[in-house]
Amino acid sequence: MIRYEKGNVLHMGDIWFNGMYPFIDVGTGGNINGMILAAGAGISLADADTKIVRGMARWVTNRRS
Numbered sequence: 001m002i003r004y005e006k007g008n009v010l011h012m013g014d015i016w017f018n019g020m021y022p023f024i025d026v027g028t029g030g031n032i033n034g035m036i037l038a039a040g041a042g043i044s045l046a047d048a049d050t051k052i053v054r055g056m057a058r059w060v061t062n063r064r065s
Contacts, residue, residue, distance in 0.1 A: 001042050007051075012042050014055035 002011040014023065015038045024030040046052060 001038070003045055008047070008049055009051045009053065010042055010046050011053040012039070012055065015039055015042060016052065016054040018054060 001013055001015055003009075004011070015035065017023075022035055024032060024035055042052075
């Protein structure tokens with residue numbers, strides 16, 4: 001995840017999926033708990049005006065999309 005503070009943009013990469021189950025690479029130690037923790041860490045960096053970029057998708061304009 002990358003945070004651009006001056007632009008108030010948070011790029012979540014493949015931590016944030018929408019409309020499908022995320023890919024978790026269990027072969028390298030990944031698990032659902034790690035995905036939940038990483039998503040929560042990203043959301044804690046965002047405010048109501050933050051633009052969130054998710055992996056391979058369009059902008060998220062609010063926390064419900």
